[in-house]
Amino acid sequence: MALRPVRPRSDLPLAVDPSSRFLGWITALMAFLAALALAGAMLVSDMAQRWDNGLAGGLTVQVAPMPGAPVAPLDERAEAALTVLRSTPGIGSATLLSGGEIARLLEPWLGSGASDPLLPMPRMIDVVADGPVDIAGLRLRLTSAAPGATLDDHAVWLADLRSFAGAIRLAAVGVLLLIGAAAVMTVVFAVRTGLAIHRPVVELLHLMGATDCYVSRQFERHVVSLSLRGGGIGLLLAGGTMYGLHRASQGLRASLLPDLALEPWQWVVLLLVPAALALLALATARWTVLRTLESMP
Amino acid sequence: MIRFENVGLRYGTEAEVLRDISFTLQPGSFHFLTGASGAGKSSLLKLMYLAHRPSRGLVTLFGRDMAMVTRRDLPELRRQIGVVFQDFALLDHLSALDNVALPLRMAGTPEADVVAHCSEILRWVGLGNHLHAKPSTLSGGQKQRVAIARSVINRPRLLLADEPTGNVDDGIGMRLLYLFEELYKLGTTVVIATHNEALIRRFDHPRLHLDNGRLMVVPSRGSRANEGRAQDARANDARWE
Numbered sequence: 385m386a387l388r389p390v391r392p393r394s395d396l397p398l399a400v401d402p403s404s405r406f407l408g409w410i411t412a413l414m415a416f417l418a419a420l421a422l423a424g425a426m427l428v429s430d431m432a433q434r435w436d437n438g439l440a441g442g443l444t445v446q447v448a449p450m451p452g453a454p455v456a457p458l459d460e461r462a463e464a465a466l467t468v469l470r471s472t473p474g475i476g477s478a479t480l481l482s483g484g485e486i487a488r489l490l491e492p493w494l495g496s497g498a499s500d501p502l503l504p505m506p507r508m509i510d511v512v513a514d515g516p517v518d519i520a521g522l523r524l525r526l527t528s529a530a531p532g533a534t535l536d537d538h539a540v541w542l543a544d545l546r547s548f549a550g551a552i553r554l555a556a557v558g559v560l561l562l563i564g565a566a567a568v569m570t571v572v573f574a575v576r577t578g579l580a581i582h583r584p585v586v587e588l589l590h591l592m593g594a595t596d597c598y599v600s601r602q603f604e605r606h607v608v609s610l611s612l613r614g615g616g617i618g619l620l621l622a623g624g625t626m627y628g629l630h631r632a633s634q635g636l637r638a639s640l641l642p643d644l645a646l647e648p649w650q651w652v653v654l655l656l657v658p659a660a661l662a663l664l665a666l667a668t669a670r671w672t673v674l675r676t677l678e679s680m681p
Numbered sequence: 682m683i684r685f686e687n688v689g690l691r692y693g694t695e696a697e698v699l700r701d702i703s704f705t706l707q708p709g710s711f712h713f714l715t716g717a718s719g720a721g722k723s724s725l726l727k728l729m730y731l732a733h734r735p736s737r738g739l740v741t742l743f744g745r746d747m748a749m750v751t752r753r754d755l756p757e758l759r760r761q762i763g764v765v766f767q768d769f770a771l772l773d774h775l776s777a778l779d780n781v782a783l784p785l786r787m788a789g790t791p792e793a794d795v796v797a798h799c800s801e802i803l804r805w806v807g808l809g810n811h812l813h814a815k816p817s818t819l820s821g822g823q824k825q826r827v828a829i830a831r832s833v834i835n836r837p838r839l840l841l842a843d844e845p846t847g848n849v850d851d852g853i854g855m856r857l858l859y860l861f862e863e864l865y866k867l868g869t870t871v872v873i874a875t876h877n878e879a880l881i882r883r884f885d886h887p888r889l890h891l892d893n894g895r896l897m898v899v900p901s902r903g904s905r906a907n908e909g910r911a912q913d914a915r916a917n918d919a920r921w922e
Contacts, residue, residue: 395783397774588770591732592831593760594787678752 395589396582396599398606403574407607408614410570411661415618416625418563419657423626425556426650432549439538439545443511445469445478448532449504461530462507468529469511472522476514480507567661571611571668575603579676590680600673604666611665615658622654682708682839682870683729688738690724697736698724700894706872708838711865713881714874716891722874723767725891726843729872730764731755743838760788763832763869765842769824771816777803777827778812784835802830806860822853829857833864840864842873846880854880 398404447462455461462480469478481489483501486508497503519537526533579586586599630645646654683706690699699721706712716722727733728740731747740747743761750758763784771780781799790798803812806826816824825845832840842861846854858873858880865871872889875881881888888899 393775393779395772395775395786397772400774585772587732588772589783589787590756591730591759591764592784592787593756595756598787 394602394606395594396578396585396602396606398578398582398602401574401578401581403577404606404610407570407574408610408617411567411611411614411665412618412621414563414567414570415615415657415661416621417618418560418661419619419622419654420625421556421559421563422654422657423622423646423650425553426646426653428549428552430647432545435545436542439542441513442538443475443513443517444536444538445509445511445526446534446536447507447509447530448534449506450532451504453531455531458507461532462509465507465509465526465530465533468522468525469509472517472525474513474515474517476512478509478511480509564664567611567664568668571607571665572672574607575669575672576676578603578606579673586677587680596674596677599677600670603669603673607665607669608662611662612658615661619654619658622657623651682706682710682743684739684741685728686739686741688728688735688740690721690728690733691736698894699728699735699891699896702738702896704889704896704898706870708870709865709868711862711871711884711886712873712889713884713886714872714889714891715876715878715881718876720891721894722876722891723843725889725896726764726841726872726874729839730762730841731759756787760784760835761838763835763837763840765825765828765832765840765845767843767847769816769828769848771824771827771831773816776813776815777808777819780816780827781831781834783831788835798834799830802834803827806830821848822850822857825849825853825857826860829860833869837869839870840872842871844875845873846875846877851877851880855883858884 445465447458447465449458456464466478466480469475483505486505489508490505494503519535519539523535526535589599626646683704685702685704688699688702689697691697702725714722714725724733728735729742731742734740734747742758745758772783775783778796778799781803782795785795785798800809800812803809806829808823808826808830811819811823814823816827819827825848829842829845832842840861845857845861849857854877861871861873862884885901885903887901890897890899
């Protein structure tokens with residue numbers, strides 16, 4: 385089955401070319417892959433942004449039990465750490481987590497045994513910064529006032545996340561560039577085939593006074609029409625795939641995967657995929673035709 | 682309108698198919714281009730409708746030296762030339778109307794005008810009932826008339842026809858030549874390549890006769906008679922002097 389251009393009349397019978405049979409469907413496939421790559425990149429960016437927002441500005445202080453060490457009791461050291469934190473510029477709030485809250489956090493790993501009072505549990509302090517904090521200075525003061533206290537500013541996590549999101553975005557850009565290159569090569573091949581098949585008609589049009597641009601417009605209309613239709617089909621397939629993945633991700637019990645739903649503006653970006661492919665096809669067709677016709681009398 | 686001076690044409694490294702062609706066509710003239718098959722009629726026409734450039738010599742068209750014309754200038758010049766090709770050269774996937782409309786659409790004529798003008802000219806050549814017929818459904822004579830309508834739709838200054846009567850019977854051939862005669866009377870410069878002597882004899886127009894690549898200009902019978910009468914008068918005057 386071949387995708388037919390919408391415009392019925394063309395001076396060149398391009399619609400019956402063998403190249404027309406595959407150009408539309410190849411464009412559909414490329415639009416499908418491009419839309420998925422773009423959607424994947426946007427979803428990963430969103431996920432990284434959400435994690436970034438959740439972790440940025442948040443600090444965690446852990447005061448570990450030190451049985452047998454010549455240090456103050458655990459609760460006294462936790463209070464000392466709280467005092468240091470509340471007196472530090474840039475710290476908005478510092479809250480000591482209760483034993484129950486800590487047990488809930490550890491439950492996925494330790495099960496119901498996490499709430500066993502005999503288990504030596506650290507004291508955790510959730511800290512929210514509302515301004516720039518001197519992390520190195522704070523870390524020194526904490527270890528001095530509360531031995532066994534460690535400060536986690538999530539910098540390593542955030543750096544890893546940002547690096548991961550950047551790599552995904554880079555990969556998506558690479559995929560889009562490859563798809564663009566494939567689209568260009570496909571259009572060049574289809575147009576050159578069309579020019580070779582219809583050379584006598586092109587020569588006739590020239591003899592009747594057609595300019596190269598007039599001939600080029602015939603090809604441009606043809607490939608844009610096929611690209612828009614193929615791109616639309618590819619986008620529909622990608623949309624269906626995204627919806628299916630979204631539904632499947634909702635069924636997962638653990639929230640290991642982020643929500644795979646796109647924002648409205650992101651759908652608008654995906655709608656631009658067929659338009660971008662059509663624009664690329666138009667520019668490629670024009671360049672190919674004009675360059676080839678230059679060698680004709 | 683057209684001036685050839687010592688023009689030669691060869692294809693590749695072959696011998697010249699046209700040799701030392703020199704002639705001038707005045708605006709509004711009518712010429713038959715005659716000669717045996719292979720004499721070079723089609724090649725000469727191709728030089729006139731700018732499908733080829735000469736291998737040597739000077740070709741001037743509409744006052745412009747073709748050696749100085751760039752590829753970019755060709756469409757503008759070609760739009761002033763109407764051509765009826767020997768094999769009609771109609772586009773099979775287009776209707777008769779769309780075939781005739783090609784020169785107008787190339788010139789950017791508004792679509793409403795295109796349809797109106799093409800319908801009118803197709804009615805003029807007797808194909809009013811075949812506006813939307815595809816060439817494959819038309820007879821040889823009807824195709825020929827579509828080709829003629831296409832060649833004159835944008836009112837060309839020069840009309841060239843290559844064996845326009847070659848694929849039709851004598852009756853239709855005569856009607857086609859009368860059609861060209863009408864266009865000539867409207868001011869179009871006409872050159873018709875043909876080897877149909879019977880048809881040519883019914884019209885009194887000068888001939889460009891090609892013989893083995895060389896051209897000879899044969900004046901019309903009327904001008905020959907006038908020329909003869911002038912010679913008699915000059916001889917008579919001399920006798921009395």
